[in-house]
Amino acid sequence: MKRVERLHALSEMLRRSGARGISAEQLAGELEVSVRTIKRDLDALENSGAPVWSRPGPGGGYGLAVGGSLPPVSLSPAQAVALLAAVSAAPDAPYADLAATGIQKILDVLDPKTRARADELAHRVWVNSRPSYSRAIKSALEEAMDEQRVIRIRYTSGDESTTTRDVEPVLFASMNGQWYLVGWCRLRSAMRWFTVSRIERATVTRMACGGHTIDEIGEPPADARPVHGRGQGAPRSTSPLGAPSRP
Incomplete structure (x- = not known):
C-alpha cells in the first residue's frame, strides 16, 4: 500500500474508532506496518491539519476530535477511476447522476499529477451501459x-x-441485474416489488408516506447488503424475505 493510500486508510480508521480511540498496535496490525511507521503517519496527519488526539497509558490510543475538520479528501488514481467505472457501468442505479456529479467534484480538487494519472488510467477502462x-x-x-x-x-x-x-417507497433493490422499487402499494394494501423498467410514468405527490419500514419487507438475501460502503452485511430483521411479491 502506498503512503498516500495508507494515510487515507489511517484517517478513516481513526474516524470510525470514535471516542474510544484505537491503539497504535491495532493500527499497525490492520495496515500491516510497524508501530514506528504508524506513529510517523500520525504525525504527518496531524501536521497536515487533521484533528488527531492521543491518550497515553493503559486503554489509551489515538482518534479524531469530534467536530474537527479534516483535510480535503485525497484519492489515488486507481481509487478515482474505480469510482468513475462503477458509476459509468451502472447508470440505472438510484442516484447515479448525483454520484457522477459528486465524483467530478472530487476529481476537480485532486492535485494535477494525480488527476493526470487518473485521466490516463481512465482511458484504459471501457464501458457500454445505457x-x-x-x-x-x-x-x-x-x-x-x-x-x-x-x-x-x-x-x-x-x-x-x-x-x-399510489406507492409509498421503502427501498430500492437490485437482483440479478434488475432494479426494483419496493414499497407499500395503497391499491393492494400490501408491500410490493415493482420492476423499475416496467414503470411507464411516475409522479411525486404531496402526500407523506405512512411510516412503513424495511422490517416489513423481511430479511435480505444472504448475499445482499445496504450500500453504506463499510463492507458489512445488512442488518437482519425477524421475517424472511422470500420471493419478491408480484404487483
Whole structure:
C-alpha cells in the first residue's frame, strides 16, 4: 500500500474508532506496518491539519476530535477511476447522476499529477451501459424515496395488465441485474416489488408516506447488503424475505 493510500486508510480508521480511540498496535496490525511507521503517519496527519488526539497509558490510543475538520479528501488514481467505472457501468442505479456529479467534484480538487494519472488510467477502462428507463422516471423515484412522499406510477405487470398505483417507497433493490422499487402499494394494501423498467410514468405527490419500514419487507438475501460502503452485511430483521411479491 502506498503512503498516500495508507494515510487515507489511517484517517478513516481513526474516524470510525470514535471516542474510544484505537491503539497504535491495532493500527499497525490492520495496515500491516510497524508501530514506528504508524506513529510517523500520525504525525504527518496531524501536521497536515487533521484533528488527531492521543491518550497515553493503559486503554489509551489515538482518534479524531469530534467536530474537527479534516483535510480535503485525497484519492489515488486507481481509487478515482474505480469510482468513475462503477458509476459509468451502472447508470440505472438510484442516484447515479448525483454520484457522477459528486465524483467530478472530487476529481476537480485532486492535485494535477494525480488527476493526470487518473485521466490516463481512465482511458484504459471501457464501458457500454445505457439506461433502460427514462431519466424523468428515475428522478421522480429518487425524489419520492429521498423525501418519503407517495409516488403515483403507471405500471405494466408481467401479465401485461396496466394499473395506476399510489406507492409509498421503502427501498430500492437490485437482483440479478434488475432494479426494483419496493414499497407499500395503497391499491393492494400490501408491500410490493415493482420492476423499475416496467414503470411507464411516475409522479411525486404531496402526500407523506405512512411510516412503513424495511422490517416489513423481511430479511435480505444472504448475499445482499445496504450500500453504506463499510463492507458489512445488512442488518437482519425477524421475517424472511422470500420471493419478491408480484404487483
